[in-house]
Amino acid sequence: MTSEETPGHRPPSHSLRSSSTLSQLTRRSMLGLAGIAVAGATVGAWPRLTGTDIPGRGSKALNIAILGTAADAAGRQGLIQAFTAAHPDIPVQLQAIQGADWKDFFSKILTMVAAGTPPDVVYVATEGAQLFADKLAEPLDAYIRRDGDEVSDYFGDVHPSLLEAFMYQGSLYQLPLDWNAANMYLNTTTFAQAGLDRPKDDWTKDDFSATLKALRKARPTDFTPYYWTNRLFGGVVPWLYANDTSFLSETKAPGGDWLWDRFYPNDPARATRGGGYQWLTPNAEDGRVVETFDYLRELVAEGLGVRPESGGGNALVGLFGNNRIGTTPAGGYWAQGLHEAGMTADQFDVQFFPRWRTQRHQFGAAGYAIMRTAKDKDAAWEWVKFCSTREAMQLAIPKPNTTPTRRSMVNESFYAATGPRHWKVFYDTLDRFPTSGPIPAPPQQAAVETALMKNVSTAVSGSSADVRTAMGNLQRDLELALRRNS
């Protein structure tokens, strides 16, 4: 028996304090201490997530952002490997960012900019070209002048209209790699049911109306002769262009001669080329704009066209593949989609958009833009330059899920597995209709698109008088939109 155990013996005070404190450390206290210990051990031992794990932060790799999924990023591994083989000193990190559409993608890029982790290079479509050029992107002029001999092959293979879409105030900001015009897809099964042949190249808006009526007559129910969506590409704009107008006044900035004179001296449309498109004022109340909307309203009222909803995409492919749609505007990107939906090459075809006052087409394109904040702009340029080579573009676009900007790649073998039979329509659009223009997307594109979309649906859903009211509202909304800084 120890002295402490002797009855009546008072233990030393330090020992008493020690045991009493331990007795006070009840379950809760012990849990707290255990929690702290575990947390401390975890923090100390684990290879934890830090700021440097965020793509673009603390890494010397060239950080490239694209719109897409992880699968899209994985699909470009061949491209990255080829680049790394050519430039072993430039590590590359590809970051796929998901988004419902380009507007959504740009919002996410801007959030990354705000967070201090902007990518070095971003794949930007026409919709955001001027937003990036105005605020975020580095002009390529100096690089192109310096490496002109290396990129002359690219310019020799790409239509100048596509490049003009990426000129902004006289400077070029992107080398477009893929593009699509709003051509007209035809469901040949339903055309055959209506006793219709593929329309002529110069078919008119009236021919189009007659085609829709014939399609409707052959399939009175559960079928839409003309399906269109409410968005900047393929919505109302192709009709406005065909009617030689637009909801925004279109002009061209001065400049750009440095590019045209050096790389496109023999361009038949050289005199019309400038320093990039400008959309500075609204034009919604123009008579032709009203006329165009009224035509689309009539199609809806007669049951020939749908009341357009926003979106489109995969659901539309399924409906077209099931022969529930007769015609719809889309570009070369649809060939692969329809093929994957089970359509054979003879079940669909493509034709130019119908003529109204003109047969000017709308197109959209995309390419890499170097961010002004890029850590190593020279390395970023090497990526942009490499991606514009034929070898790289073949790796990036192995299937017709878009149209390559290089004319030489748009050939029989590219569409051999998918169709359509008249695939030449895609690139011929630019040659036959050289005034074809890009999606009207000023730096305030998001506000402009919102203003357009919200007024399109009301304009085509009511009476002819409602069209004028809707155009008045569109004019007002566009004035507000264009007043914004960005």
Place this chain on the structure above:
Amino acid sequence: MSATSTFPRQIVKPPAARRSFIERWLVGIFLAPTVLGMALFTFLPIIASLVLAFFRWDIISAPQFVGFANFAALAQDPTVRVSFLNTIMFVVVAVILQLGIALTMASMLQARMAPWLRVFLRSTFFFPLVLSAASVSIFMRYMFNEQFGVVNWLLSLVGIPAVPWLTSPVASAAVVVLVYVWQNFGFSFLLFLGALTNIPKELHEAANLDGATGWKQFSNVTLPLISPTVLVASVMAIISALQVFDQPYVLTNGGPGDSTRTAVMVIFESAFQQLEFGKASAIGLILTVLILAVTALQFRLSRRFVFYQ
């Protein structure tokens, strides 16, 4: 005397000051993550939003102080005006429907019913609440498609022509309300079910003996007894409805025109699409004030209508 009894209890305890210190320290440790989280992700953004409302900021350029210019611009912006009107209309219709359906369903489930059926219905009514609003809205968008939707197909079977559910102003507003109420009434339903279960049976028996049955019994006995729950459910439903976003954004994108555009949609569009963070903050501030005012009004009115046992 036993050995342990020789030690007075107060000797075993540590000094009060030390105990207090340890307890405070542990309390601090336990609370720290929550306090830190709330400070970083709730209070700081609120303060930042308050400040931003007086600036023009597009993320890219430096913020520029503009005083009350953002608020003045809102007064001139028809889209903002319409979106607030839409939101208020939506709140009125959706909350009345949500609470009405939830209370009706809860009352019906209190009636005689096989236990398995009660469990089944309870789970069924609550199920939509656990689904993602965006997923439900995407699904509903296909269902209500004018040309190819299931709803119009079913209507066509009984000879009703296709309804432009998502492309006409009235029908699209109705669909947004319908989808929202369908997904959210389950929560109010559970609250009401709990409240109804807690009413002593004797009260209903006494009411029956006094001849008060049906609506009379419901309005004079049941409703007063569950009025505190009605207050809580209505406060939560109104706050939630004032912040509606997912359903109109996915189903109609605010259209046609501005007919289903709500205040939170305009905040999102202003901030993340049009890069007008000052304007978005100003709208957010107004919406917060509106929510606070409506909630205060509800509590003020509750003094007259809510019966606490």
